[in-house]
Amino acid sequence: MQKSLVAIALAATFTAAAPSYAQQKYQPEYRLSTVLGTAFPWGKGGERWAELVKEKTQGRINIKMYPGTSLVAGDQTREFTAIRQGVIDMAVGSSINWSPQVKELNLFSMPFLLPDYRALDALTQGKTGQDLFKVLEKNGVVPLAWGENGYREISNSKREIRSPADMKGMKFRVVGSPLFNDTFTALGANPTQMSWADAQPALASGAVDGQENPISVFTGAKIAAVGQKYLTIWGYVADPLIFVVNKKVWDGWNKADQDAVREAALQAGKEETSMARKGLTAADGSAYKEVEASGVKVTRLSAAEIAPFKEMTRPVYDKWAKTIGPALVKQAETDIAARK
Template sequence: MKFSALVKAFSLFFAAMACLSVTSAQANNYKSEYKLSIVVNATSPWEQGAQIWSDLVRERTEGRINIKIYRGASLVQGEQTREFTAIRQGVIDMAVGSTINWSPQIRQLNIFSMPFLLPDDAALDALVQGEVGKQLFALIDKAGVVPLAWGENGFRQISNARQAIQLPEDMKGLKLRVVGAPLYMDILTALGASPVPMSWAEAQPALANGTVEGQENPLSIYLGSRLYDAGQKYLTLWNYMNDPLVFVVNKNIWNSWTEQDREIVRQAALDAATQEIAIARKGVAPEDDSVLKEIASHGVEIIRLTPEQHNAFVKATRPVFDKWKERIGPELVEQALQDIENRKK
């Protein structure tokens, strides 16, 4: 072998060893366990999505990245609206979180909570998969958190222990638990209710002892938390909003992983989110209403609104919609309305 070829061969060898050394050193800096936060306690699509992601990451990284799920917002002492800040600060390594809980830090995430903006699943898909979703991911990333995939909590329905809710006047004075987000306070106040902000951990005993009379959540949360045993015997299907979930990683944690592992975690999040959305939509559609049937089997009265009744709620909350359109950003809301109009039904 010529001397120049020998030198080149040695150079390539040492370069490869250097890269391997860097990769190994980086891998050696991995934590033995990564903390993943979710707000819910009970079995639900949300919890299942987090578990699927955790399992896929562990399997595909061959144990290099091990994730432990912390339920009930326990890493922030149950204060779910503090979760996003804790992710930014590194108290939480990873999360599958709701746009509702993170909207106090990123006001544009309130777009999904705009009253009666989303008429169906296709509308939500149009937003998260289109320009609106891209802009929101950019804002989350700019805030120091790496967004990887969109999941889904589901359309939120309203239940209470007092009476059937068919029109806004049926909500007058009703004490309803809500997340501590201003938009929710405005919506329920506009409908004549008395919103009571509290964490979900606080809400369940409050419902059971009558401190609050009602709540709003997806059917999977209602069923998983057995709210029919907490006096919630009237359940109105009004589909007033749907909060997506976001699979995220703290940016410093993300940067500590090799490029190969980052791609594995990203793809695992996308795969888990696809499965989670399918689980969230199962049993709550006209062609498959098994979740509703199970709820009804517990003596719950399920109220389905007529178009006229539904429009009464839309009209009553229109001033809130207009107010928050300005706060969120008219351009983003108009983009959302356009994407919804052009969706594939």
């Protein structure tokens, strides 16, 4: 009798200590949304996250990536809503694309707020980044890590851009955020919002003269092949990426697997950021040379040349600071000023 009681007690102890995997109702597969595929750092980051999650959870969590925001028929601005609704389980998403639903994410698109990578890191890795994650949590998703699409540079088929006057009257494809409309209008250009799927044929046909995107997108999408002969490096905004999980999906995982998914996101985010910055530093400018090798004239603006662009867009900055939240903008400015 005593032996039986001991056996029962040991079994109970083992059951309590064992991971509760069997109690969790895991899906056979989880849907991960990205805008770009694996030809770009963005897509590689999503792919790497899926690989690491499978490895760290011993195959309990399997992820299938859906590039091209195909789960929302390519409509990038609907992605965040689809995550909240459960149409999408996980995403590596753009702060720009989610800004229509989360106004605070417009912070990164404030013209000329971020002068360098250290400034961007000061936001994503500092108090500003923590505050933004709290905002996202209140909006029904679980944010885990930061990645990077990159600084958005401007190209066109008409002429070299060295001053705002060079942009006057030109048609530029911009992303679906009113802030971009305001910025390009302030500089005398004619902004046209369209999805990336529509942008390339529009550039090829001459329906629009130019576009703005990170260098990795310029080279990966072979934008030089659709008549974009001039590229200006002006670093007017940066586009961080955010690794998130739908709240209901997250709550369906046990603590050990939640920790594993978070660790995987942090690691994938660091790797993806390194890929996005490759060839774009003072020590390694190989990405710019790759663009020049495709027959494109690359113009790098000095601080003095950037000053007029910054001055002309200051009213846009001040207007959107009120929309984003003065306290958050002030925190961001403080983080940037204190960067090392």
